[in-house]
Amino acid sequence: DVKVTQSSRYLVKRTGEKVFLECVQDMDHENMFWYRQDPGLGLRLIYFSYDVKMKEKGDIPEGYSVSREKKERFSLILESASTNQTSMYLCASSDPGEQYFGPGTRLTVT
Amino acid sequence: QKEVEQNSGPLSVPEGAIASLNCTYSDRGSQSFFWYRQYSGKSPELIMFIYSNGDKEDGRFTAQLNKASQYVSLLIRDSQPSDSATYLCAVPTGNQFYFGTGTSLTVIP
Numbered sequence: 001d002v003k004v005t006q007s008s009r010y011l012v013k014r015t016g017e018k019v020f021l022e023c024v025q026d027m028d029h030e031n032m033f034w035y036r037q038d039p040g041l042g043l044r045l046i047y048f049s050y051d052v053k054m055k056e057k058g059d060i061p062e063g064y065s066v067s068r069e070k071k072e073r074f075s076l077i078l079e080s081a082s083t084n085q086t087s088m089y090l091c092a093s094s095d096p097g098e099q100y101f102g103p104g105t106r107l108t109v110t
Numbered sequence: 111q112k113e114v115e116q117n118s119g120p121l122s123v124p125e126g127a128i129a130s131l132n133c134t135y136s137d138r139g140s141q142s143f144f145w146y147r148q149y150s151g152k153s154p155e156l157i158m159f160i161y162s163n164g165d166k167e168d169g170r171f172t173a174q175l176n177k178a179s180q181y182v183s184l185l186i187r188d189s190q191p192s193d194s195a196t197y198l199c200a201v202p203t204g205n206q207f208y209f210g211t212g213t214s215l216t217v218i219p
Contacts, residue, residue: 031205041211042198042209042210042211043154043198045206050205056205090153092207094202098159099156099200099207100156103153104152104153
């Protein structure tokens, strides 16, 4: 079974804090993704990576950065958290084929 | 025009009925199509994929693909209350996946 894990299920941070969300997959997938999901807006792609140290901006990259130093790990960084970044964050990985999601991190920025 | 479009619903069906969920896509070159189920507060779970025109059956689920009309459907037979969830259609293009906004399904006991 494909397994995608995320470092936290729930996270509460203060405005201005630097926030790290970690994602690890165990299937040697080339591609990894970070999405956020908000009611009524669906899944929105923040960044994706198709190889180690390679990254591409998605639809809403502003206020975020990513890091992929190892194939199995893809990190999302909120440089200075703001209240409008309160959301469900979902990591996913894929081969050319199916995409599998982690359990998600519910981030609240106060 | 959005890459993938779904009727957001909500869709309500009685227990035991057939639920029909539809999705249209804009890229004629798309080759594969995926259906995800997402329970409230949980992450999306892959339930079906289809590559070829026609029907693909897996238990109570049937995916239908019509490339000429650019739509893909998911039928759920003998719907159960546990099928109540949001269903997302996804179409990969290159390295990216494009998701619909999802259709909310409620199965009424």
